[in-house]
Amino acid sequence: MRQQVEEYITSLQEQIVSAFEALDPKAPAFKRDSWTRAQGGLGQSCVFSMPADDPSGHSSILEKAGVNISIVHGTLPPAAIKQMKADHSSLPYDPDAQTTLPFFAAGLSIVIHPRNPHAPTTHANYRYFEVTAPDDPRAVLAWWFGGGGDLTPSYLYDADAAHFHGTLKAACDAHGAAYYPALKRWCDEYFYIPHRGEARGVGGLFFDDLCDAPHARIPGSGRTADGIFAFVRALGDAFVPSYLPILARRAHTPYTPQQRRWQLVRRGRYVEFNLVYDRGTKFGLMTPGARVESILMTLPENVRWEYMCDMGGEGTEEGRLVEVLTKPREWV
Numbered sequence: 591m592r593q594q595v596e597e598y599i600t601s602l603q604e605q606i607v608s609a610f611e612a613l614d615p616k617a618p619a620f621k622r623d624s625w626t627r628a629q630g631g632l633g634q635s636c637v638f639s640m641p642a643d644d645p646s647g648h649s650s651i652l653e654k655a656g657v658n659i660s661i662v663h664g665t666l667p668p669a670a671i672k673q674m675k676a677d678h679s680s681l682p683y684d685p686d687a688q689t690t691l692p693f694f695a696a697g698l699s700i701v702i703h704p705r706n707p708h709a710p711t712t713h714a715n716y717r718y719f720e721v722t723a724p725d726d727p728r729a730v731l732a733w734w735f736g737g738g739g740d741l742t743p744s745y746l747y748d749a750d751a752a753h754f755h756g757t758l759k760a761a762c763d764a765h766g767a768a769y770y771p772a773l774k775r776w777c778d779e780y781f782y783i784p785h786r787g788e789a790r791g792v793g794g795l796f797f798d799d800l801c802d803a804p805h806a807r808i809p810g811s812g813r814t815a816d817g818i819f820a821f822v823r824a825l826g827d828a829f830v831p832s833y834l835p836i837l838a839r840r841a842h843t844p845y846t847p848q849q850r851r852w853q854l855v856r857r858g859r860y861v862e863f864n865l866v867y868d869r870g871t872k873f874g875l876m877t878p879g880a881r882v883e884s885i886l887m888t889l890p891e892n893v894r895w896e897y898m899c900d901m902g903g904e905g906t907e908e909g910r911l912v913e914v915l916t917k918p919r920e921w922v
Contacts, residue, residue, distance in 0.1 A: 591733070591815050592694055595718040599659045599698040600634075602826050606657050606700065607636045609830050613838060617650035620657070629879040631662030637887055651841045653705040656887035661696040664879075666721065674721070677799045678732040681721060692727060694720040697737070699870070700829065701888040702837075707744045707853035709840035710791070711860060712754075712833050713888070714739030715870060716826050718819075733815065735822050736798035738773065739829065740781050741836075742791030742860060744853040746911040748921075750836045751792045755921035757832035758795050761824040769821070772808045773797050778918040783863050788915040790863045795825065852901050852908050854894035864888055 607620050620636040627633070638655040666674075668688050675681045682689060697717030704711065716737035723729035741754045755774070762769035777796035782789050799805065800821075804812035813821075864871050874885040902908045 591718065591819065592696065592720065594819065595696045596661050598823060598826070599661075599696060599716070602698060602829075603634065603636060603657050603659050606830060609834055610638070610652065610655065610657075610702075613834065613841075614651040617652070620655070625881060625884075627662050627664075627879050627881070629662075629664045631660065631664070633658065633660035633662070633881070633884065635881075635884045635887065639891055641891060649705065651704060651706075651709075651837065652702065654703040654887075654889075654891040656699070656701050656884075658699045658884050658887065659697070660699075660881075660884070662877075663692065663694045664877075665690045666693045674732070678721070678734070678801075680732050682731070689724075691724060691731070692722045694718075694722070698826065699888070700739075702833070703857070703890040704837060704841060706841050706843055707845045707849040708747075708843040709837050710741050710743035710750065711857070711890075712739065712741050714826075714829050716822050718822075732801070734799045734801040735818050736800065737822065737825070738777055738780075738794060738796035739825070739832075740777055740791050740794035740796070741833075742856070743911065744856045745849070745907055746792070746914055747840070750840070751919075751921045753836060754792075754794065754832050757828050758825065759922050761828040762795070762821075764824060765817075765821045766810060768809045768811070770795070774920075776807060781863065783859060783867070785866075786859060786862070788859070788912065789918060790860060790915075792914060792921070793918060848901075851894065854892055855896055855899055855901065856911075857890045857893040858895045861889055861893055 611619055617640065620638045623635045623637065625633055625635065636657045638652050640650045640653060667690060671681055671689060671691055681691065695717060697715060700714040702712050718735055720733045721731045723731055741751060743750065759770040762773065773795040774793060777793045778789060780796045781791065781793065800811065800818050802812060802814060871885060874880055875882070902912045
């Protein structure tokens with residue numbers, strides 16, 4: 591499974607980056623940055639960054655984007671084992687023995703911040719995690735898949751949200767009718783900013799700890815590793831068709847300085863969630879040998895935090911988005 595996941599995410603990374611580069615051929619190519627981890631493992635970060643005042647004069651479709659893969663291994667500290675044991679009882683944990691365990695993790699992480707305020711930000715992440723016995727790397731104590739993806743617009747277009755959710759639902763439904771409603775609900779709960787009382791965006795899918803044991807949140811779940819991997823591949827393959835048609839449709843929409851201002855305010859909410867609540871960001875920054883540049887590539891190039899922002903009131907286009915963020919909808 592380690593080899594299958596590694597080959598898949600490496601291939602999918604290139605497919606996704608190539609799709610964005612083909613959409614905007616006049617823009618610079620993504621920077622492909624291969625790296626190794628001293629504690630074990632490697633990865634490649636494919637990052638796009640082009641400020642608005644770039645001397646080339648080309649107004650690129652993307653402002654900041656990253657499509658990263660990491661394939662790492664190392665040792666889990668006792669605190670991490672204690673946290674994971676809540677969902678994986680097979681993991682040994684003795685608070686007095688200070689037990690450590692070998693781990694393997696491979697994943698693909700995508701964050702896209704377009705330049706145009708009418709084009710939504712999107713995120714996706716798919717990963718495989720494995721914990722083995724300290725004296726035998728072939729003895730797998732626990733394994734699971736996690737991931738998902740969501741859409742974060744600054745201006746609400748119902749057709750865009752319906753297309754995004756509809757594409758993901760079709761990918762889910764091919765593997766079971768229970769997946770989409772359960773993972774959509776999980777996403778609405780996870781990508782939520784409690785101190786703002788609003789969702790990060792219009793949702794999508796989220797899941798964690800999918801393995802061969804039935805999952806309490808997903809009726810009828812509990813499949814083989816191959817079956818779950820096939821499901822995860824279906825979601826990964828759905829990224830380009832779920833998002834690129836939306837980006838292509840909105841990328842050249844005329845916009846005002848006021849709409850750009852609102853986009854930067856909304857990006858502030860995105861940053862707040864990622865730095866305060868996102869589990870992936872927290873885990874990455876706490877992992878020994880963390881590659882901070884790759885972890886924080888999720889943050890946008892430009893952002894605003896206004897004191898008592900006067901935008902987003904009732905009856906405005908901005909307020910229409912805020913209403914949906916406080917009352918999640920069923921889009922399909």
